[in-house]
Amino acid sequence: MSITPDTKDWTWVLERPCPECGFDASAHDVSDLPDLLVTTASAWARVLGGGDVAVRPRPGVWSALEYGCHVRDVHLLFAERVRLMLAEDDPTFANWDQDATAVEGAYGSQDPATVAAELVEAARAVAALYASVTGAGRDRRGRRSNGDEFTVESLGRYHLHDVVHHLHDVAAPR
Secondary structure, eight states, rough: OOOOOOOOGGGGTTTTTTTTOOOOOOGOOOHHHHHHHHHHHHHHHHTTTTTTTTTTTSSTSOHHHHHHHHHHHHHHHHHHHHHHHHHHSSOOOOOOOHHHHHHHTTTSSOOOHHHEEEEEHHHHHHHHHHHHOGGGGGEEEEEOTTTOOOEEEHHHHHHHHHHHHHHHHHHHOO
């Protein structure tokens, strides 16, 4: 069974805590991101080392493996976006269809150990990128094609919520 695409606008998590996972993005700034991203990557590696990670808990809900693949790709995407924001003035990000990426990447059939290693590597790389942001760099801007505007700092907090939220998704009863 296919997954119903998530078409929600999640940018509100920058203004108030997420009622589903409890994460409060406003409590963090860019200097918190490196440690938190590496810590969550370790948690993801443990999740992906468990049994039955490729089994969907119910039809229409991603397996832990599929979520892990998504989080790996989120780290890669956000690193690309932060690099653009730091190199260009007010770049517009290319669209990313996470659901098409999941299908094209055959998320459910990837090797969990490989995904875990790639996720940790991608998290470390993007964490190092956030760690390099100083002073005015945190306020550099970029926008999604729909016009949503981010600073490096707000994009990082949005990024961290996604990673934490999906850990909640795989740990919460579904």
